[in-house]
Amino acid sequence: MTQSFTFLVIAGSLLSAASGQTGLAPKQYLSLPLGSIRPTGWLYDQLMVQTNGLAGHEHEFYDYVSETDWMGGPSYYSSLEEAGSYWFNAMVPNGILANNSGIIQRSQEFLDYVLANQDSTGWMGPEVNTTKPRYLWGRYPFMFGAIQMVEYNPDLTDQVVDALYKFVNLANQMLHNNGEGVEAWTQTRWEDFVMTLQWLYDFHPNGNEALLVDTMEQLKYTGVPWEKVFESQYFPTTATDDLPNPLGYVLSWHGVNMAEGLKALPATYRFTHNQSDLDRASEGWDLLFQYHGRPSGIYAADEYLAGLEAARGTELCLVVETMFSGSYLYQVIGDPKYVDRVERIAYNALPAELTGDFWSRQYLQQQNQIAAKNMTPDPFPNDGPYSNVFGLEPNYPCCTVNHPQGWPKFITNAFVTTADQSSLAQVYLGPFQTKTTLATENPVTVTVNTIYPFSDSLNTTITAAKAFTYYVRIPSWVVNGTISINGGAATAVSPNNGLQAVQVKAGTTTFTLNLPAEITTESRPHGSVAVHRGPLHYAFDIPRTSKILTQNGEQPLAKDLEFDASTAWEYAIDTSTLQFVNNPPPSGTLPSPVFDSGLPPLSMTVTACPINWPIAGSTFAASPPTNPACTGAQKTITLTPYGATKLRIGEFPVFTAN
Template sequence: MLLSHLVLTCALALDLCKAKLAPKKFHSIPLGKILPVGWLQDQLRVQTEGLAGHEHEFYKWVKDTDWVGGPAAYSYLEEAGSYWFNSMVPNGILANSSVINQKTLEFLEYVLDTQDETGWLGPEVGTDKRRVLWGRYPFFFGAIQMTEVYPELTSRVVDALHRFVPLANKMLKAGVGTEEWAQTRWEDFVVTLQWLYDNHPNGQEELLLDTMQESKWSGIPWELVFSEKFFPKIEAEKLENPFPELSWHGVNIAEGLKGLPATYRFTHNQTGQPRYRKQRLGYALQVSWSTVGSFCSGRIFSRTRSRQRACFHTMQPTCLTLDRTELCLVVEAMFSGSYLFQVTGDPKYADQVERMAYNALPATLTGDMWGRQYLQQQNQVASKNMTPNPFPEDGPYSNVFGLEPNYPCCTVDFPQGFPKFITNAFVTTPNNESLVHAYLGPFRTSVILSQDNVVTASVETLYPFGDKLTTTITASKAFSYFVRIPGWISRGTLSINGDLPQPVAPKNGLHQVSIQAGITTLVLELPSDIRIESRPHQSVAVHRGPLNYAFDIPRVERQLAVHPAEPRAVDLEFTPADAWQYAIDPSTLAFVNNPPRSGMLPSPIFDSGLPPVTLSVSACRIDWPLAGDMFAAPPPQNPSCLGGMRNITLWPFGATKLRISEFPVVQIQKFVEQQGDSK
């Protein structure tokens, strides 16, 4: 352990004498009380009818016939089963799938039934198999969600967790069960312990606090990893990682974002050490975000090959060429972002989650959601089995769309993305007097606020494929309603019950509305400007609202493999069918909106040519070489046009599967002058 970690340990431990968890800025709403409507409901239907809703039928890692005594049973609470359960509990409830709901209930009962007299949970009981703590943490999240939907299960789940905690406490103090993955993901256990403390302490507050501390000290010190001193500011492969290698694993970084706010809750330490960049809680979350909300990393952040750039260490990260983002990273960062927003109240985390949900997540899935990538790229000119392998530590199959490209983890983990985004779309204030609309989109919620105030809110919108949100609120008593105004909005307006629209005036990202008893209709208009973001190599990214826009490269599709038990589970290769080497003139960008006449968006919305919003821009062909087997070199700087200017269409990033989203730049005027000189 680093000496600085010991110093930090002592400093934070002093705060434990307060023996009470610091409150969160916002409280989550139980699963099932927030439902998707409109296009987002259809998106969840597509997911449920796709791989997520069927993998338990045939996929070897979570096949339901192996749950009891089968060959996969002992691995279930190592990773695969826990991931699947954590994802499919909210998926089944929100999609109203009786089949999935029955499967998750069977899984919960199976795990609880196998708890032994020591408190250990899972099918490993009664064996000499090594006990590993981390695999249970995603299961705990799923079990907590089950109690929110089925209150009759609460006592059984809570009793099981309270039997597990003393054993886990002993294991942590003895250094047992804390292998390399548990050392990076201790924060997930702390969040579970805090749920017990907040809701069902059962007189065990001291033990719960002690176990939070032991869990934290057993693992990677995220305060130091994220500190000014240690977090990389140059290419990570040029640095020696002072922490265990997995501290720079992309998914661990995404999960580790919960570590700092989780620590704050039980230490009350808001300032950390003086060297840390001060933010709301006094810690430095220096992860910089990509154009689509996530950050870039393959399996391991630190690289050894000079052409690989780990890209979330700079203030302007890039996912160009071989830089990439793992699908597990996206959904885990979304979940962590929701937790960060609820603990800190800082709206920038909600902005990032919304951007990931509407860009990075759908981009790495086929439209029908039967195929997924392991890695996605900002500039992705092919999706194929690359030889020679360009991905150090990740396989050549990593950006193929399919059942299990490279590692299986994303197959069972990705389904949590949209369901947990939905379940965190609304929150309440700690006094339970106010309702907060956190993530913009089509939702419906029904809650009981303080003083038995029954409130429903239904949001009708095409957002992010439209700028208008109409919210109908029914309340039995007056209360304050808050709606998040994203950071990219500068001229939004709100109309109440048909009155003249008034400019929104958010404070800390939230606009407050006084709602009277009865029915209130809010019409929120959030028109956005086109935003140009400077990127490396003098390239630019283009945004409007929460959406990043990309050139959708026409593609040729070829089937690489098909699962013998499920013909819909296929591996697909995509290669370009036409030119992709374009430079654009950003001064010519124009927004084009073709709203559907029926009011219903196409299904599935995140596929080529289907979103109703696009951007047009003048562009020209340029010399832009490949840097290997079908991946693009970095954007050329100061390129010259190879022919005349033409208009091309940019589409929402999430609907593209091959794309250019970070463009070289040319200027029409300069092009005209060059043409004149050549004559």
């Protein structure tokens, strides 16, 4: 292993030098500092639902991140191995965007504690003053949280940057010492540390450019070679349950590792300058969703990549990590396919995996989910039978502390600037306000008034001191979209690489976008179909009974819930009869929470008929039957946005109505 590490480091260094370029390659787009973008309207309400739910209160009672543990001393040391890092990375942006003083204070106390306990070697975390082996990965999410705090509060810059450099110097020495600190999990997640190093290089190099790049190279070439993992000849095209990993890196097929690994090649490109890194990143993204993708926007991995069957699971950590990776891919590469998919994930897969009040979450969600209960047998080869229960920590605790990064990071990546910082672009559609200063000292404020994705129209107001070009993403699913500027006639949108240019003059500019979409169907295994319109995936919301399985002794709102279907769900549909129904809220305000049964204003009707559709064991649906016969009279059923369903059929057998 030592010899291979040495060879690869040399090869990587030669490859970088052979390009004839030095420094870091620029991104196509730049993110804005935390706090520059704020949610408004229903999206702000959704963030508050999360803040008032499990995410905003778990530090008060949940053993893994309770402040009484980590502020008290020894119990803190287990938290930076995973749980505390995850929590901090998520709750820094959550607290700031929600303007929650309690969470902001807890985040600051956590940062202060970690930095105060950094030892003389530069190490941060649970192994300080112990004989435990030092593994690098657990600190990476903490670093992301610390960077976000500096973005919001520049007064923290010196303290955080100094601590990071102490750690970087130590990590560099460890990596050069035969890959010390690199075990199987660190091998897959090295890209997160590389992104931290690149933040230092971009904003606080302090004469350490050579150290930073060398550490990036050491991380890459002592880690999983993602350029091989995403190569078509090695990439798994079916569920991986019984497949040997041809590269030997078993954890590269782990769902969350894959979600984080999506960032590896764009991060690599920045220091190698090799176009092949970007090409392979794009190919890998496409392979992942071709062979494991879900109509909800995400992919299946019930621990490991799980193919296309509708009963297989998707981990909640995987959902939020893929969203973050997709935002980063777009900023480096500029291909709108990444943000198109992230928007689908945010508005479908993310809310589907939590109860409407965000107090209970699943470990795994299913496309066809007819029960959420202890499953015997269960369809997940590597996860337990409790995995799809909605609760505090079903199966594993990681998603409890990691899931809150989803909405805040979606919000903070909703706008970007061009590389020269002369233009601003809105890449995620929804209700937002952003304030920033562009190049040539041009302060700009943007307000987007909309209930998108529950409406096709968006009204945007821009104020600017100087003229500039503003961009707004036009999703790939839009059909016959129009734009009206300053009250003028509506004209057809004409996006270039997914972005519509709007010429903004000094003063105030307004424009209205109308972005209609058609009903589309997606072919799924066994001749089944999934239904879409715009960014939303539609499913049959199975009426359910609910039973409390357990309740937390300190916080009774944190409970494990069992859901069972209370009516028939075994239907085939005639896709030619699909009809879109829009019942806009009379007040213009959506209900809170909007992602719960019967609450979204959009739906579809479709002609259906009952069929024989077996169950596997007693708790999950078998594969959709191909060309089933109707067993009863035809009827009209309603499909609703997938994110509002907790039990559902999202992939239907088909028939032809009379």
